[in-house]
Amino acid sequence: MLQVKSIEKYYGNKNNVTKALDRISFDVEEGEFIAIMGASGSGKTTLLNCISTIDTVSAGHILLNGQDIAGLSPAELARFRREKLGFVFQDFNLLDTLTLEENIGLALTINHTSPHTVRDKVQDVAMRLRIDDILNKFPWQVSGGQKQRAACARAMVAGQSLILADEPTGALDSKASKNLLEIMSGMNRDYHATILMVTHDAYSAGYAARVLFLKDGRLFNELIRGNRTRSVFYHEILDVLGLLGGDISDVI
């Protein structure tokens, strides 16, 4: 579904160039749940921004369903984002002036969905995420976990094929985090949502089927859960994280 081919990203000018991403390549299959891990400054968010077309790559290609997103015009990029991508952010990014129902419905109105079907679609996805009873409330009237579930609902209500989550549990307590991760797993399992989640939390990454580790803008390691239990997978992730402090030659 998603192919990332040798992408590079540089910041700065001639005299002071910072390499944020360095020849990163990987594929994402449809219905996969992938976590990207790394320390602060490792390039996780830059990678996510490049995939989400918010940022452009300096070199390399990103293909979604075979289509190179680098070749799209601004209008096509906007269309691509609203039709194909769903976002879940650390700070929820819900508009305070809209109710939860309206925040979720916003993704549909931007997609020019028939206004008469919006409420039904929102209701449907809200029931799946168990927030149908608080749809009339404003973001400031509900808990962080509920806000994040509303953000998840917005990310999938328009039938987006790829959900990009940037530290979705970063602002949640452990109970709400667990709840949200269960829901994301459910979205992946039951509705075959493809999820790409950036996190620095090993527990959260344990819910993914595959974990990519970034260090200094390069792909450092990759872990596949396979048939292992979440607990075993979690400990493997911690092991790799321990190695992240070392040199790349310690691994390869």
Place this chain on the structure above:
Amino acid sequence: MKSWMYWGCWEVISVTLSKLSLRNARRQAGDYLVYFVTVILSAALIHAFNGLVFSEELSTLSSLMKSLPAFIIMASILVICVMGWLIHYVTAFMLSRRSRELGTYILIGLENSQVARLFFLENLIVGCVALVLGLFLGGLIFQVLRAIILSLFHAPYTFSLALSPKAVLLTVVYFTVIYLIILRKNRKSIRTMNIHDLIYFEKKNEEEAVKKSRSRQTLFTTAILSGIAGTLLLLTGSMFFILLGTACVVFFLYGFFLSFSSGVPAWFEKRPGKKYASHTLLIFRGLSAKLTTMGLTMATVSLLFTVTLISEGTGMLFGTLFQNRVEGSTCFDIFIGTVASDIHNPNGSADDEGTGTPGDKAGALSGNAGTSAAGTPLRRIENPEACIESAAPEFRACLEYIREEIPLRASMQYNIYRGENLQVTDYIEQNTEYYSYYGYDPLMAYSDYAALRRMLGYSDVPLEPGHYIIHCMAYLGDLMEDYNQVVSVSGTCLSPESVHTEHFAQKLWDGNGRGFLLVVPDECLVSRPVSHTIYGAMTSVPLTQAQDDRLQEIHENQRGGSAGLAHFSSGDCTLMSKTSLAREYAATSACTIFPLYYLALILTMAAATILTVQQLSESIRYRQQFTLLRKLGMDRLEMAQTLRKQLALYYCLPALPPLLISIPLLCAMGNTFEPGTISGPGQLAGILGTALGFFFLIYLVYALMAYGNLYTQLKTFAE
């Protein structure tokens, strides 16, 4: 700590605080540029108008100009209140936005009093800079106002940059009072706040005044009904009902804005199809969120706009009224007229011809010229000042002065005669608004009419035997064109021939008829009694102010009448000159239109500033919104379109109720003016259009500033 060390430390802190204040003041001026510019412009306008208050040069232009300071000070009191509100609102707003920063200063060890002083100082710096700039700009605006007033009086203007020290002092006093009161209040509130209050103060917002949804709906309905009733009451014209209407309108504005935010979401809630159509969701939610938290502010802004539109409209209407007076009162450079012999008595009929005492006076007047009221030849005297002994005795003193001092192009003394009935007057009264004055239809001899037309430079008009001409004011033209009745004068039946509407001194009671006049063949008037006698003169050059003053003085002394108006009605004789009318127009314009526009300008700027500052302070929210919408896939054009709609609604909403209130009110006011002042709906629409255009032009500048700023952010954060 040793005392020198303490003072050393204190000095360091003090210097740092001063630097910080200065830096914050600079930043504040940048962040709140719109507010800063408005304060400068307001200071400039206040100072310019204070300059008018203390200008001796202007107060000596006319006796009426002596009341100009009173009008300006009355307007200034309102202006100061509004400016006080604006400065209070914006400083309180800035305090709420910067409370976290101020709280941080306390957190790192500054005392509350030091922080209060910091806030006080930086606002004082902003105020002082605005005042100094305002004083300079005000000096220039004063010169513009001075030039306008002098040109209205046709007085010579010389440019000078001299600032009246009294005007400067008054402006400084106004601003000092405003700033000291407001800043002391803010200082007190900071001194009593704890760190927690300051850090979380920005979370506070205007409280929802009406919390229960049901109460809000009731309030909304009551407010709308009150608005309709209030506007209707204002149209009645009775003082009691006007006061009641004003109260209803104020209730409407506050009730409407405090309850509106609940009505809109409820309406959309029942219509999801409409809510989710296009970008309505973002637009209406953005607006209702604003209204929920700033209902009181919006209502006050709307109230100010109502006052603004009424002030501007009234100013425009008065301007038209005064101009119309000048143009309509006399077509001559100098006009003297005796009072009509018989005025209209609605309860009775006209006096019997020739037997009424006033008629005797007119008859005696003609007798002095060697004629009698009835059965004697018509007497028109060309250049009567050349043979004063044959002129009417009321005119003689003035004519003597005219002969000696004023070069004339042409002059004439002639009579207006009494018709036999009120046939034409009744027709006009039945068909349009008309205040009749005479107890008969006024008549003029054709030979006098033809001579007058020549004197005034109008084209010649023929009159066939057995016909009559109607000369009327422009607003009666169409009506008189339809009049085809035969009139009877001295036993001769006359048919209408033509209608003419040039300016012909028909506005007042002693001119060439009031509103209209029938011009009949000379022979029909041989036996008709004289209504009144008129002297009209056209000068070779316009009368100087000194000549005009002297003429008025002679006239006043002769009859012992009262001065003060351009048309001197002393006893049984009226004197008017174009120069004095123009001076009256200039003085009344300066005394009414200037203060009204001054008020309107400041109110518009203050209210628009508050709306704009509110919008611009939301830039962080807008930034977040643009970033999110971009991620959700909304393209830039759509975002810009949504932003435009959001701002258009935001700026239109507080202007809409004032429009609905002021337009009918101004129309009604225009219609209460004497008939003929406003020629028709077209002119009224033009007057209202100009007044509204002026308001919307200023308003648009502010709205565009907000749009420009937010659009720049949109471009930055939605790229």
